């Protein structure tokens with residue numbers, strides 16, 4: 001009797017072969033990116049290297065020359081439209097400005113008690129409208145709402161921007177807990193935070209992605225000019 005090894009498929013979302021050219025410039029030259037349940041994938045790159053474009057192509061809201069998206073090997077079109085599949089934090093403000101925070105939480109079905117357990121000080125925002133919040137608080141609420149939402153994958157474009165260090169530290173802990181339930185891709189220029197929380201880290205350069213093993217690689221590939229001491 002032969003014993004076939006049991007293959008366990010880890011929930012994954014893959015955007016393969018992304019090509020994007022604009023105004024005769026090739027921005028992405030056949031790049032692949034993937035999110036796996038249980039992992040954080042980090043994406044670094046200089047301004048204009050195509051990080052946001054990749055996330056939008058994967059989400060399905062940007063039309064690019066080529067991009068094939070698969071969920072566990074099955075091709076999907078318009079990933080954003082599939083209930084419970086994936087959510088995406090754009091670089092720009094995400095939540096509707098006129099909405100009260102408490103109403104936004106209700107709309108997204110967020111677990112307010114759980115959020116306040118992690119960030120008790122943000123309770124003061126609940127009755128405020130989104131456009132009355134500081135930039136950092138608006139970003140924090142947006143990240144929390146998407147991270148805690150019941151989707152299999154979450155794509156976060158610059159989630160740490162404007163957020164104060166003490167909240168970034170807590171957010172990183174929360175991301176490490178949430179990745180047990182979902183696959184997460186994060187792009188941010190705060191490379192130290194990405195180095196710390198990513199299970200796989202890539203650098204976008206010349207339209208391709210380079211696998212990053214450690215900080216030295218970031219110098220080698222010209223993302224950092226030198227290694228700062230810790």
Ligand SMILES: Nc1ncnc2c1ncn2[C@@H]1O[C@H](COP(=O)(O)OP(=O)(O)OP(=O)(O)O)[C@@H](O)[C@H]1O
Nearest residue numbers: 022023027045046047048049050051052053054091
């Ligand atoms: N609609 C468009 N028209 C012209 N150029 C575009 C368009 N969309 C994207 N680009 C260009 O594509 C390149 C990649 O942009 P993208 O926003 O993906 O970069 P990024 O790596 O996210 O940059 P940053 O770190 O500055 O956020 C940029 O040079 C941008 O100017």
